[in-house]
Amino acid sequence: MKSKKQSIGKFASAYGKFRLFVLEQRYLPRWAVVVIDLSICLLSFILAFLILKDTPIKFYNVLSLTEKALVLVSLHLLCFLLFRTYSGIIRHSTFTDVYRLALATGSVILIAIVGNIIYQIITGDRIFLTTGLLLYAFFSLTLLIAFRITVKEIYRFLRAAASTNFKKRVVILGIDDQTISLTQAMLMDTTSEFRPVAFLSSKEKRKNFKIIDLPVLYSEGPLDNTLQKINAQFEIDGILIVSDLFTVPEKNSIAESCFNLGLDVYNLAMPEQWKKSSDMQIRIAPLQIEDLLERNKIEIDTKLIAEDLYGKTILVTGGAGSIGSELVRQMAVWHPKKLIVLDCAESALHEIDVYLKKNYPDLSYQCYLADVTQRGRMEGIFAKFNFDLIYHAAAYKHVPMIEKHPREGIRNNIMGTRILAELACQYGCQRFVMISTDKAVNPSNVMGATKRAAEMYVQALQRKPGVITKFITTRFGNVLGSNGSVIPFFKKQIADGGPVTVTHKDIIRYFMTIQEACQLVLQAGTMGKGGEIFVFDMGKPVRILDMAERMIKLSGLQPYVDIPIEITGLREGEKLYEELLNNGECTLPTYHPKIMVSGVVEYEYEPVCQALAELDIMINQVGKKKHIIKKLKMLVPEFISQNSIYMDLD
Template structure:
């Protein structure tokens, strides 16, 4: 009542739009009163029409009692069917159906009463035409009243704060698009205003949808005056093919419109749809259709088993932990040397998986004694080795640290897995290990060689498996978060080279591959998979700038800073002298890389670890080049070693 009072008070005071739209709904008793009043108007109209036809009514002396009686019967059925209970501005066909039932029940009751009167008194109480007129007129007015109120509210809501709202055109006329549009109309507190619909169809330009025009895309983007009436287009990424998404984005950004992405009904309740609208992210464009792996073996390998994940607080490691937790292992041991990220992961996992047993261990994988205590205590069934140093420029400056973590750490985990007869050991590697041009890639290739060599070593029962990935979207320190920060600061966006390209994949997709790899093969394999088309980093930067609402090279500058030490223009997933073997999954292949015998790689690893302890950078890299002959340094101080090798081979 207080809100109703405030609304009418605002009407009198002049501030009518704001206060009326704040009124959640008209009190139910007022709706009931209005419906009874509509009934009174309807019976009055019906009697008026009968009178104009010069038809005499039965029992004219009781006409007022007859009117009250029919309204009383109608009111009873209003209570029975609760026609007053719905919120008028959200009226649907269901509300109309209840009105139809109510009026129909009233008509049927009055017809039976009429029949009884005719039997008893020789003539009916009401004229039959007046009853049918009342039936049709009352239904029409009640429904019209609700539709009118609904439309008035929509107009007022649309008008409220319209100057500050983002004017959007919803792409498509599908059920999902209409649901989004309806949610915008019914949520006045959100910063969007529906202005129309966009479609590629040419047969809908004369139609209206939710009271708004449907525009053909070709005509829309040719009319600059029309475009100026809009601020953004709103798409639903999940129901679009990648090519279609690219087309809409290009149309919008080239015409100065923002691109908004909305969730589908299946992803979010209708009441939360508008709250889920956000600016289209570059990740949405790079996300190809994910590789979904459904393998019952994955569940069998983890259910009620003990699992170790190294590097568990990192981007890949933490997602592996989350995915493994869904299969209800007996315990998951998460190892990482980064204290704060490990603690944050602990809080997150304990909240999301309260029934799962986790053990969070702060440890350095180069400390073999610390690791062996874990293997002895938990007797792991599965080991996922994701711990690694990955940043190319930092590792190029500190090659000995790459040896401690990427080589020695991997050696420790792998040998302990063999010693304690772990069922499967899965190592996460990188495409930078293929024809490496930097220390990081060469150290990961060395780790791959060591892990592969253990497969055929004496007394081994563990299956050693390696998986190679490209860049993962949104991982710590990756290019996309870096570009976002630069754009937020106003630029410039820094790119090492205008022609540099990279492959991208999502973190969940990468981890699904890791889990799948853990169930495949007989051990010793290196798994790679189809990562789609590479992405030019310059194009990536330009799109990110446009999606942020800026113009590249004008609002946000792009600056080329040159290749970093060890960086190459493109990454590879397979080395030149390898072949691939298909697996049961069309997107996953096995790389047949050359191997080294365990005795040989073990000696080389011991030598390079000793050099790392001495902090002898040149000797460390020299040994890396001996272990990985295809390692040719690029834009690095270690190029001198390649020149010496060339001179020696020529002499």
């Protein structure tokens, strides 16, 4: 018994070494491929001779057997060189390689037959038997193809065997045409890091049922119990779902069940979303927190937006920022007459410039490194281009930073907006769309107050006699993945091993993807008559602590065990929840279900303009910040500071 085990062990060891040796080999040199192919041709000649040797057919004796073999093999060498049959890589042989072999072999037989006929006309005798030539062609072509198929399959088998131990064992959730085709693709792709071991369905149970040789398992009762049994039987690493086949609540339920058992959840896009077969590996990824936030898909009227942007010269300020750059990307699709991207961040502006140059080489655009607070610079740009549309996304947005540096927040967010708005009127722009924020609603911090003051100014300017520019404000909450937003921040903290910091256990926020927000901005731009504030439906608010816990679980870790969560206290100017409407505002629906128009409080132009002029003087003089904030609070009476040194001014 011991001897038998030792023999098995030696065999396994030898097999492992052989497999490693094969996989580590580089491609065969071309001369080696030619030598192997010629050896196969010689073998084919011998086989043809052995078969005909014992038949009544008589051989022609013009040439000896050795000379005949030499002639045919030499002809094959000539045709191999002519059709470059050696240029392909054996382990990656394709139909093209087979086609070249067939051409080479066919040419050899054709040359031999023609030579036979010519020799017979001249001497009355023949060199080769026609039957022998046909047998030689059959054997040589068959063996040449068989050699390539054998090498290809052995390499594929050894590669698959070598990687099986490192693949993640997953159960495919659901049985339909999509999941079956996806599973087949994964099984055929030896480079995939996933190995499907079973299907899981909640439909009526059928015993001993298999699809593409994988067992079909059935969910009975709670998913947690089913997964526990499956894990015990198959030792799985996780569940793979086709994201488009499940609603957000269903994905949340699946994720929670997997979290409880320490299993991963993987997400796979539908096949029609792949641009090429190699996307299979790219599109399988761990489920992200964005996939678990309950937001219905946003539909926009692309035809209306395309007509709105067509033939227009457009300015996007803050065009290198999170929102501005996404607006630029979406606008570029519709090829406006001219697109001007303006930002004061050099590196980020360079990135969007490279992106546009690569992806939209025919787009007429220019990138300007400029500051919206520099009136002279702005006036030069407005004078150069006859702008039809302006999308104003340039702003300082980080609450704690602006709380500490209110002068810069006022200069950029208020005075920069005033400069651009005045120039828009002066040069007769058709429309000015300002990107605002939910932090402008009953603001509790300087940043929100500056955005509210900017809103007030463009609304007041709209009422000024002689103004033809339509001023439109769009207001929405946090965008997922934007610079400095909470999700990238949490991801970095988790990657660093924690702790994950949350300012308050009850703090909630609204979230929307950057793509969705910009789509709605463009859609709202087509609606405005002038002076409106458009408010976006942000869906359900999310408790930030719940998000932090869920993100830690999605990383395969346990909150409070592997990654601590610390409650740090509200930051300066931060409030527990954001609002989308000010006191005295109400909303009316529009034709788009995700966009509402706010019934705003109207402001007279002269008082607002006078207040901004006084603020402009104050921020450019030496003085206490509290004096500036007091003036800002007079302009924006709903500005009530929270967790701030300015609370005593209220």
